[in-house]
Amino acid sequence: MKNAVKAYFERNWNREDMTNPDEIPLRAHESLKRVYLTLFCAMLTATFGSILHLIWEAGGLFTVLSSVASLLCLYLTSPWSVKKRVLLLMIAAFSFGSSIGIFTKYLFEIDQDIVVSILSAAAIGFGTFWFGALLSRLRAILYIGCLLHSHAFMLSWLIITSDMIFVGYTVQWTLKVFAVLAMFMGYFVIYSQEIVYNSLSEDVNFVNCTFTVFFNLPAIVVHVARLELIEVTKHFRQS
Numbered sequence: 290m291k292n293a294v295k296a297y298f299e300r301n302w303n304r305e306d307m308t309n310p311d312e313i314p315l316r317a318h319e320s321l322k323r324v325y326l327t328l329f330c331a332m333l334t335a336t337f338g339s340i341l342h343l344i345w346e347a348g349g350l351f352t353v354l355s356s357v358a359s360l361l362c363l364y365l366t367s368p369w370s371v372k373k374r375v376l377l378l379m380i381a382a383f384s385f386g387s388s389i390g391i392f393t394k395y396l397f398e399i400d401q402d403i404v405v406s407i408l409s410a411a412a413i414g415f416g417t418f419w420f421g422a423l424l425s426r427l428r429a430i431l432y433i434g435c436l437l438h439s440h441a442f443m444l445s446w447l448i449i450t451s452d453m454i455f456v457g458y459t460v461q462w463t464l465k466v467f468a469v470l471a472m473f474m475g476y477f478v479i480y481s482q483e484i485v486y487n488s489l490s491e492d493v494n495f496v497n498c499t500f501t502v503f504f505n506l507p508a509i510v511v512h513v514a515r516l517e518l519i520e521v522t523k524h525f526r527q528s
Contacts, residue, residue: 298512300508300512301486304516307482307513309482310428313428314488318422321481324495324498327375327498328419331382334379334383334386335382335389335412336408342401343404347387349391352384353388356385371496374496378496390404405450406447409446414470414473417438418439422435440471443474444463448463451463
């Protein structure tokens with residue numbers, strides 16, 4: 290158990306790798322595009338399922354069981370069966386989008402229309418990065434440019450949905466949701482750099498990355514904090 294926790298938080302990249310301004314290598318860039326596209330499609334599918342639950346209350350016991358069964362089949366499917374794994378991922382994403390509103394309403398009293406707005410805004414953010422990856426391999430354009438554009442697009446979408454579609458939500462609510470999504474997209478840039486780093490030495494499973502982008506968040510945040518602490522300590526000693 291101790292070794293598993295240590296392996297989870299251990300990362301091989303350093304601060305220099307994360308701040309490397311060079312052009313992304315072709316192999317890593319191809320891996321990055323596949324990851325971005327898979328995340329975008331999965332979030333778009335989840336949004337569609339959430340919309341169906343909003344309109345027709347499609348979510349229920351069946352979609353919950355379908356989501357669990359799809360994830361289990363995905364785990365048991367060979368990594369070489371790419372098309373089958375992608376199909377299972379989309380089924381799981383659709384079932385998740387249809388089911389998540391049941392739990393958010395019961396646990397947090399969050400209405401389904403808010404869930405739709407959040408999922409669609411996240412899909413817009415991932416779509417922005419995917420479109421940026423199609424246009425450029427430069428890290429500054431891909432990371433900083435896409436990050437700023439995704440923030441602008443997500444904020445615009447949240448304002449539109451709160452004022453025109455889902456009437457009644459305050460500016461404070463919109464800013465809170467935007468702040469969470471904006472911070473996650475900032476983390477997503479660091480996660481993208483980890484994908485680039487890993488793809489230089491091994492093949493990246495873009496289906497698995499759809500889950501690790503969420504599951505690896507604590508480990509990556511802790512590692513970045515550790516690197517920054519080392520840098521601050523080094524700078525303090527030199528001064």
